[in-house]
Amino acid sequence: MNIETKNKTKEATQQTIKITGSEAIIRCLIAEGVDILYGYPGGAIMPVYDELYKFRDQIHHVLTRHEQGATHAAQGYARISGRVGVAMATSGPGATNLITGIADAQIDSTPLVCITGQVSSHLLGSDAFQETDIVGISTPVTKWNHQVTKASEIPEVIAKAFYIAKSGRPGPVLIDITKDAQFEEFDFSYKKCTGIRSYNPIPNIDIKLVEAAAELINNAKKPMIVWGQGIILGKAEDELKAVIEKAGIPAAWTILGASALPTSHPLNIGMVGMHGNYAPNKLTNECDVLIAIGMRFDDRVTGNLNTYAKQAKIIHFEIDPAEVDKNVKTDVAVLGDSKESLAALLPLLETKSHTAWLQEFKALYDIEFEKVIKDDLHPTKEGLTMGEVLNQINIETKGNAAIVSDVGQHQMIACRYSNFNITKSNITSGGLGTMGFALPAAIGAKMAAPQREVVAIIGDGGYQMTIQELGTIFQQKVPVKIVVLNNEFLGMVRQWQQLFFDKRYASTEMTNPDFVTIAKGYYIEAKRVKKREELADAVKEMIACKEAYFLEVCVEKEDNVFPMIPSGASVSDIRLS
C-alpha cells in the first residue's frame, strides 16, 4: 500500500458518516476483523439482521438452531483461532439462552463478544414482550457487560467490548442494545480501544520475582511444571518448550493446557487431575519445586488442598492477580503475561537434566500402562472401549486433528489418549463442564480453521443436548467429523453411582433413538460400528470423507475411567482401579 492510499484509508476511518445504530454495529464488527458470527434472529434484533443481509458479502452470519449453540460455536471459533468469537441473539429468551455458553467462556477464559437486542428504551422496566434484564442476569458470568440506549454510544462500547474480551485474561463480554438505538441515526466514526484507565490487563513483571523463581528452580532436585491454558492464551508454547528443555523439567498439563506441547515430547508427562495420569498426580506430592504456569489450581486438579504438594515450594506464573494464593499458597508468584515471563526466566535457568527424577515418572507410567492404558487402547475383552476408538482416530489423523470433546467419560478418554502435534487442538468445556458443548463448538472450530481436521468426540448424553445443531452443519455444509461413543448411559454419573452410591443407577440409563437415522435425516453421511473388526475401516472412511460424517460407536456399557482421584482425596491417593 503506498502512502497516498494509506492516508486515504486513515481519513476514511476517521471520517464521520450518518448511519443507523444497526449499520454501525456491523461496521464495528467488520472493523474488528470479524468474518463469521453465530446467532439467531428475533424481534428486538431485527434491524441488525437487516444490516447483516446488506453486508452479507463481507460478514458471514451462521444461523444456529439454538442460541446456546451460537455461543458454543463462537467459543469453538475462539479456542482454535485465538480470535474473539461473536454471538448474537434477540432479547428475552434469545438472550437467556446465551447464558450457559457465556458462563462456560467465563470460567474457561474464552474471548467472546455477545450482542443482544433489547426492547426500546422507553419500554425498559415495563415487562414488555420479550423484555428481560440480561445485563443483570449476565453480570456474574461476564468479564464486562453494558447496555446501550443511544446509537452514538455504539462505536465506543463495541471497541471496548473487543478490547476487554481479548486482553489480559480473556473472557466473555455482553452488549445489550435497545431497539430504538438500533434504528437511531448518528454520525459514525470508529476508533479501536487501546486502554481503559481502571483496567490493567497485563501486570508488569517484577524481575526480582523472576530471579527468585529461577533460583528455586536451579536449586531444585525434583522440579515439576504444571501448565494450563495460560500458555495457549499467551502464545507461549515456544517459551514453555525452551524452558523445560533447558532446565530438564518434567511438565504436566491441565485439561485446558493440553496440546500446548506435543504429546510425544519426552518431557511431557501427561495430564494432572481427577482422571489425569498416574505419575504426575502421584509425584505432585513428591516434587520439591512445583512450577504452575497459567493455571488456577482448580479443585479437579488439586484434589484435597490440605494434602496438595505440601512438601514443595510453589512458584506461580499467572496473569490474573486474583488467582494468586486463591487456592494454593505460593512461595513465589510472578504476575504477568506467560510469554514475557517465561522469556525472562529462560536466560536465568541453568542447563540441567533430572534423569533419575524423570525415571520416576517413567516407572509410574509403566504401572499405569499395565493396569489401565493397555486395556483401554488395546482391549482383549469383547466390548469396544472408548480408548480404542481414540487410538484409531490418532492413527488416522496422525495426531494432527483438533479434538472437540463434550463432558463426561468420553471427554476424559479423549483428553488422556489424543495425540496432539499442534497447539490449540484440544477444545473442551473444562471449568463449567457443559454437556452439549462439543457439537456446536466443533462447528465454530471447523469454520475458523477450515484447513484443520476437526473431530468431535461426544457421549450419547451430551450429544442429545444440542443435537439440533446437525441442522447448522447441514445448512452450512461444515465438514466436521462427529463421533458418538454410545454406552447408553450418562457414563460418568453412572461410574460415580457404581463407586460411591452402591450401584443405584438413578436416571442415568438412556434409551436412545437411532442416531444414524437422525444424522441421515439431516443428509449427513452416517455409520454405526458395533464390532471391533469394523472400527478401523469406519474411522478411516470418516477421516477420508470430505464432508460432514457421523460415526456412532457402540461401546461397552459399564466401563469406568481410571485412574481416578475420588473427590476429597489427595492427588497421591489416585486409584488405578
Added chain:
Amino acid sequence: MHLQNRVWQSQSYLFCNIFSLLSFIKMDEQIKTFTISVYTENNIGLLNRISAIFQRRHINIESLTTSQSEIESVNRFVIVVNITEAQAKKIVKQIEKQVEAIRAYYHTDEETIYTESCMFKIKSVLLFEEPQIQNIIKDSNSQIVTVNKEFFVLEKSGRRHEIESLRRDLNVFGIMQFVRSGRISVTKSEMKITEMLKAFNNQ
C-alpha cells in the same frame, strides 16, 4: 498468699503469651470487621457486580455506602463486612478484577477513621413535657435539625454504640421514625489513586 498470687500471675502471663501466639498464627482465620474501600468509575451496574462478589461467597454486607470520592468522576464504595483477613484479601482481588473498579483496599477499624449518621423523628410535645429529653440531646452531642408543631428531627453522627445508646434512651419516650446510615470512613494511610490515574493519562 502474696507469693502464691505472683506465681499465679506469672502463669497466667505465660498462658496469655501462648494464646496470643496461637491467635497470631490463626489471625488470618479470625472473623473481624473489615472496611473495604473501592474506587470505581461511575457506571450503571457496577454496584450489582460488586455486591454479587459478596453474595456468591455467602458473605453478608453489614453496610454499603457509595458516594463521589476526592477525584472528580471517581466513585467510592465503603463496604463493611465481618469476615476473615484471608477472605478480605481474596475479595479485594476479585473486586479489583472488575474492569471498572480502579482499586480496592481492606482495612481494620484501627486503620480507619469512621462514623455513622442517624436521624430521629420525635413528637414535639415531648420536648416540652419531658425535660429529660433536653438532657439526652445535650449529653449525646446530637443536633436538632428542625422543629415544628408536630415533630422535631434530631441528627447524630458517631460510632454505632453511641447511636444505639441514644436510640435506647429516646425509645422510652417513643420514636416516630428512626434511620441510620451505613458507615463512612477514611483511612489513616494514603490511597494514591490520583497518582495512578495521572500515570494512566500520561501513558
